[in-house]
Amino acid sequence: MVFIRDTEQSLKAAVHLVNTLPGFDGEDTLQTVEDFETYLAMNPYTGTIRRDQAEVEAVRGIRARLRRLWDVDREGAVALVNEMLRDGQALPRLVSHDDYDWHIHATSDDAPLATRILVEAAMAFVDVIRSDEYDRVRVCSADDCDSVYIDYSRNGSKRYCDTGNCGNRMNVNAYRERKAQESA
């Protein structure tokens, strides 16, 4: 494991959220409360969750800010992460709840969910920066995909996102191109 479990979970949630943005696929997959329930089912949060349209709008509103983390290098990320921690009034504390062993919550449980998601993502990126693994923060290499991902592979060799079967699709494309050239 490249990062500790809590960090990976938070990074997965951040990746999921950023990938709901309309990209090359043109679809915004976080618009309704129902869409949001899908996100929450895969990325559970504790504390107050209102599950209303205002909350969905607030969470939609932090996506572009999180997306910027994929446009910068390690140095650039420091400023972004520090801003997120400051704006979210992060105050880390150790907590243990449900089946989760000791881990960090840096916001109060009744802070707006969008703030908690932003700060949780920022805390995970703190780990990425501290462990000097920022080159694992990547955008999919497929020509027709701009989904983001974090490379958790041991040797850091992952090139495609997990959302659209991009690795297979690009392999098939390459194969077809080779065949076309052979028969040309």
Ligand SMILES: [Zn+2]
């Ligand atoms: Zn927790």
Ligand SMILES: [Zn+2]
């Ligand atoms: Zn992709």
